[in-house]
Amino acid sequence: MEIDVDVLIKKIPAINVFNRAKNIALLSQFYIITGGDEYLRNIFIEYVISSIFCKDQEKPCRKCLECQKIMNGTNVDVVYFGNDKENIKKEQVQKIIETVITKPFEYNEKIVVVNNFENVSENNQNLLLKILEELPTYVIVLFVSDSMLKILPTIQSRARIITLTNFTNEDLREIFRNENCLKQIECSNGKINNIYKFLANKNFTKYYDFATRLCEAKHIDLLEIIAFFEEYKNDIELILEIIQNIAESKISAGLNQSYLIKLSKTTTKQINLLNTNINKNIIIDQIPVMIYRSENANIRDTI
Numbered sequence: 212m213e214i215d216v217d218v219l220i221k222k223i224p225a226i227n228v229f230n231r232a233k234n235i236a237l238l239s240q241f242y243i244i245t246g247g248d249e250y251l252r253n254i255f256i257e258y259v260i261s262s263i264f265c266k267d268q269e270k271p272c273r274k275c276l277e278c279q280k281i282m283n284g285t286n287v288d289v290v291y292f293g294n295d296k297e298n299i300k301k302e303q304v305q306k307i308i309e310t311v312i313t314k315p316f317e318y319n320e321k322i323v324v325v326n327n328f329e330n331v332s333e334n335n336q337n338l339l340l341k342i343l344e345e346l347p348t349y350v351i352v353l354f355v356s357d358s359m360l361k362i363l364p365t366i367q368s369r370a371r372i373i374t375l376t377n378f379t380n381e382d383l384r385e386i387f388r389n390e391n392c393l394k395q396i397e398c399s400n401g402k403i404n405n406i407y408k409f410l411a412n413k414n415f416t417k418y419y420d421f422a423t424r425l426c427e428a429k430h431i432d433l434l435e436i437i438a439f440f441e442e443y444k445n446d447i448e449l450i451l452e453i454i455q456n457i458a459e460s461k462i463s464a465g466l467n468q469s470y471l472i473k474l475s476k477t478t479t480k481q482i483n484l485l486n487t488n489i490n491k492n493i494i495i496d497q498i499p500v501m502i503y504r505s506e507n508a509n510i511r512d513t514i
């Protein structure tokens with residue numbers, strides 16, 4: 212899969228903040244990075260860290276030894292935590308503190324990245340407060356989180372918060388211009404993670420065609436909808452997401468038909484129910500009828 216990283220970088224507004232990274236003295240010591248998807252956050256962080264260590268004039272060059280070491284994870288003074296998406300436990304929080312207070316081994320700077328920071332409990336976040344108040348001058352700390360809601364206000368107030376935004380479909384077409392993935396882009400909701408997820412699914416085109424027919428009000432028969440969801444029930448969340456994203460991209464392109472709004476609301480609601488409810492089967496049984504009703508909604512009976 213070939214993507215144009217140079218084009219991608221230019222499409223990230225928050226990068227401008229870090230063009231100052233060429234002068235480390237101007238950087239803040241503590242950032243929280245949020246928004247966008249995981250792929251975008253990783254690219255952004257790699258850019259920032261490479262900028263700090265790169266020896267080239269044009270930072271980051273992504274070619275010099277220092278840039279290489281960031282890309283292949285062998286810079287001993289860049290330390291990552293929280294990569295496995297599991298709860299970050301007390302021992303790991305203590306390890307984070309220890310790492311922060313230990314001087315760099317090889318360089319003048321040290322970077323500590325904590326991914327999935329939303330998985331740190333409130334109690335454990337409190338343990339970090341003191342060190343965040345008086346960070347040693349050699350360290351830059353980056354907390355990465357897909358939700359600010361789970362981060363204590365006392366932590367947030369000490370950080371510089373960088374919020375990344377999703378790409379437009381136009382941006383994505385440019386970034387992926389060497390790849391055949393226009394359909395994946397159309398239902399990606401601006402997220403590169405989604406494009407990879409759809410490319411990896413061998414039934415994607417079937418789901419896309421089905422979702423497109425729904426979103427073009429082709430009035431699919433209820434029995435066909437039931438049969439479709441029965442056949443592909445292992446991917447039910449993915450199918451709902453594709454319908455939702457296609458409906459939303461049509462709405463944002465100015466097609467405000469009531470059935471599209473209804474399809475978008477119904478799929479959002481069903482996805483939430485599937486995520487929060489223990490008894491998934493009951494919800495799965497309702498989905499075809501809910502989709503059928505939404506697709507056939509007209510002005511009279513919507514919203």
Ligand SMILES: [Zn+2]
Binds near residue numbers: 264266274275277278
């Ligand atoms: Zn470099």
